[in-house]
Amino acid sequence: MSSNHKHSEPANPYLEKRRNGEETSELEKRVSDIEALLISKGIVSKESLDRMIEIYENDLGPMNGARVVAKAWTDDEFKSRLLQDGTSAIGELGFSGLQGEHMVVIENTPEFHNVVVCTLCSCYPWPVLGLPPSWYKDAPYRSRIVLEPRKVLEEFGTFLPEDQEIRVWDSSAEIRYMVLPRQPDQSKGASEDKLVGLVTRDSMIGVGLPKSS
Amino acid sequence: MNNLKGSQVKAEISLMGGGDSLPRKSGDLVFHDGWEKRAFAMAIALHESGYYQWEEFRSILISEINSSGETAANPKPEEPGYYEHWLSSLEKLLRRKEIL
Numbered sequence: 001m002s003s004n005h006k007h008s009e010p011a012n013p014y015l016e017k018r019r020n021g022e023e024t025s026e027l028e029k030r031v032s033d034i035e036a037l038l039i040s041k042g043i044v045s046k047e048s049l050d051r052m053i054e055i056y057e058n059d060l061g062p063m064n065g066a067r068v069v070a071k072a073w074t075d076d077e078f079k080s081r082l083l084q085d086g087t088s089a090i091g092e093l094g095f096s097g098l099q100g101e102h103m104v105v106i107e108n109t110p111e112f113h114n115v116v117v118c119t120l121c122s123c124y125p126w127p128v129l130g131l132p133p134s135w136y137k138d139a140p141y142r143s144r145i146v147l148e149p150r151k152v153l154e155e156f157g158t159f160l161p162e163d164q165e166i167r168v169w170d171s172s173a174e175i176r177y178m179v180l181p182r183q184p185d186q187s188k189g190a191s192e193d194k195l196v197g198l199v200t201r202d203s204m205i206g207v208g209l210p211k212s213s
Numbered sequence: 214m215n216n217l218k219g220s221q222v223k224a225e226i227s228l229m230g231g232g233d234s235l236p237r238k239s240g241d242l243v244f245h246d247g248w249e250k251r252a253f254a255m256a257i258a259l260h261e262s263g264y265y266q267w268e269e270f271r272s273i274l275i276s277e278i279n280s281s282g283e284t285a286a287n288p289k290p291e292e293p294g295y296y297e298h299w300l301s302s303l304e305k306l307l308r309r310k311e312i313l
Binding site for chain 1: 243244246247248250251252253254255257258259260261262264267268271274275278279283284295297300303304307312313
């Protein structure tokens with residue numbers, strides 16, 4: 001790592017993996033060749049691709065998962081349905097679709113803290129969390145969170161009590177996990193809308209905790 | 214349910230932990246370049262139009278990622294990144310379906 005990095009810059013191996021201009025133009029050409037072919041065959045249209053990108057960038061995201069968590073914090077019956085059958089309880093709030101099938105929601109407790117990974121690729125519950133951040137897809141997280149979860153969580157700034165056991169869950173095509181974080185004590189009695197603002201993406205992956213206020 | 218307990222997955226992922234530090238919270242850009250978005254959207258659009266099952270795409274993606282041999286202990290910045298793997302997987306699948 002060169003010393004002229006700004007302090008605010010994360011130590012992210014992915015950022016080192018930037019392509020130079022030539023590589024980028026080759027990749028752009030490969031992609032636009034496929035796109036032109038698919039359009040000429042009438043398989044996709046430019047507009048439908050634009051719309052899809054817009055949905056994945058704007059409509060899907062951790063704000064949906066935050067709604068699910070806040071509802072579980074304020075509605076015990078919803079919470080038990082959520083832990084019983086994640087996919088259908090999440091569907092009640094209108095969130096479903098590709099990579100949102102076979103959802104299992106796991107609850108953090110004083111005894112157990114849960115964290116999610118996909119060791120094989122990047123399985124991630126798109127409807128509730130959006131697209132995964134780059135670190136989730138990269139080899140360091142995918143391997144290290146299994147082998148040294150406590151250390152990795154500490155690198156994310158998450159320090160857990162020694163006696164709280166960390167459980168790591170491996171998402172796959174069959175099951176996609178989402179963490180139900182513990183509600184911060186200070187927030188008991190707050191409205192559902194207020195609670196939504198406390199739920200972070202990282203707390204639903206399990207590498208972080210909700211904001212306390 | 215697959216609650217992983219250390220050694221159980223070591224064989225599966227053959228990736229050993231190393232001293233390399235993890236990206237932090239702020240490293241969370243989803244797409245870096247425009248072509249990544251187009252490649253991403255095309256793979257989904259083709260699946261949604263019924264040209265293949267998502268699992269078929271996913272299994273090619275897994276083998277593309279595995280073939281890079283990148284590990285925590287041995288990051289390879291010079292090797293292709295996630296969306297390059299995604300693009301190669303899409304090309305392979307389109308050839309398999311005789312679209313490309």
